[in-house]
Amino acid sequence: MEIRVGEVPVHYVEHGTGRPVLVLHGAGVDHREAEACFEPAFEGVAGLRRIYPDLPGMGRTPAPETLRSADDVLDTLLAFADEVTDGAAHLLVGHSAGAYFAQAMAARRPAEVAGLALVCPLLPGLRDVPEHRLVAGSGEIGDEVFRSYFVVRTPEMLERYERYVAPAAALVDESALERIGQRWALTAGFAPAYPGPTVVVAGRLDSTVGYAAAADLVDRSPNASLTVVDGAGHALPHERPELLRALLVEWLGRVEHSS
Template sequence: MEIRAGQVVIHFVEHGTGRPVLVLHGAGVDHREAEACFEPVLAGVPGLRRIYPDLPGTGRTAAPETLRGADEVLDTLLAFADEVTGGTGHLLIGHSAGAHYARAMAARRPAEVAGLALVCPLLPGLRDVPQHRVVAGGGIGDDVFRSYFVVQTPEMLERYEHHVAPAAALVDEAALERIGERWALTPGHAPPYAGPTVIVAGRLDSTVGYAAAADLLDQYPHASLAVVDDAGHALPHEQPALLRALLTEWLERVERSGPPGDGDPMAAPRFPRP
C-alpha cells in the first residue's frame, strides 16, 4: 500500500483492524525486519491494526532531495501518522533509528500516543558502547551478519537472510548518507512523554550500547527498562520470547491507562477497544 505524507509517498503494509500501532524499523533495512520481529507478538493481541512503513530512503519509499535531515523525516512520519490514523490515538514502536523517530513523535503529539516502545534506541549522547562479541555459534554468514548478530546460529542466519539482507538492494545509500549528516533532531521544549513506555536494550549492543538507553528511565515517568544479556542490536531476533513478554506487559499497561482527560497531554489517548 502507498499513501502520500507531505512530499513523500510512503509504502507500507498493515495487518488487522482496531487500535493503530505504528512500527518503525531501523536504518539500512525496511519494514520486513520490523514485521518479522514484532508481528508474532502483535498478531496475537485482538483489536490491533499493525502498520509497518518503509522509512524514507529504504524499501519502496523514496527520499526526495527535500529530505535533508532527520527533522524533515520526522515531519514526514508525523504526516504519515495523521494519514493512517486519522488523528486518533495510536501506539508507537521503534527499533534503533525507528525508536529515535518514535521518541520525537511521542514528544510532539503526546495526546495522540497511547504508548511508546523503544527497542535498542538510537540516541544522542551514546556512551560506553561495548565491543562486538559473539556469545553463541559463529563462523557462518557474511560480514554484515557477523557484525550485527551476537547469536550466530543457523536459525539467526536464516532470519537475517530472509528479513534483513533483502533490504540492502533497495536502500538509497546517498539519501541515507544525506539524512545521516543531520541525524540529530532539533531539540523541543515539550515535557517528557508520560504515557506507558517500555525501553529494551541489548547489553552487548555494539551499535548503540545500553548505557544511554538506561539513562532514559529518568525521562519517562511511566517507563519500564530491561537491559538484556546475550543480545546485541539484533535483540528482536535474538531474544524473541523475552521481547514478547516485555511488550505484552506494556500493552497491558496501555490498556489500564484509561481514557484521556480533555486536552490533558499527560493522559493516555482515546482508542477503540478490542
C-alpha cells in the same frame, strides 16, 4: 499500500484491525525486518492494527531532495501518522533508528500517543558502547554484515538475516541516507519527555548503540520500564523473541489500564 505525504509516497503494510500501532524499523533495512520481529510479538493480541511503513530512502519509500535532515524525516512520519491513523490515539514502536523517531513523535504529540515502545533505541549521547563479541553459535557463518549485527550466530539467525534483513540492502538509497545523516540530530530534541506508558528494551551486548543511554530514559520518563537483556545485541528482536513478546504484552496491559 501507499500514502502520499507531501512529495513522499510512503509505502507500508498493515495487519489486523483496531487501535493503530505504528512500527518503525531501523536504518538500512525496511518494513520486512520489523514485521518479522514484531508480528510474532503481537500474535494473539486482539484489537490492534499493526502498520509497518518503509522509512524514507529505504524499502519502497523514496527520499526526495527535499528531505535533507532528521527533522524533515520526522515531519514526514508525523504527517504519515496523521493520514494512516485518521487522528486516532495510537501506539508507537521503534527499533534502533526507528525508536529515535518514535520517541520524538511521542514527545511532539503526547496527547495522540497511547503508548511508546523503544527497542535498542538510537539516542543522542551514546556512551559506554561495548565491543562486539560472539555469544553463541559460530563465528564463521554468514557474511561480515551478519557477523557485525548478530551476537547469536546460529543457522536459525542466519536464515532470518538472509530472509528479512539482507534483501533490503539493494533498496537503500545510500546517497539520501548520507544526505540526511549529515543532519541526523533532531533540533527539537525530546523535551518534554513522553509521559505515557513506555517500555525500553536494550541489549547488554549492543555494540551499535549500547544500553547506557537507554537506561537514562527511565529517569526522564515517569511511566517507563527498562529491561537490559544479557546475551543479546542490536539484533535483540531476532535473538530474544520470547522475552520481547512478554515485555510488549506487559506494556500493552499498562496501556489498556491507562486508557
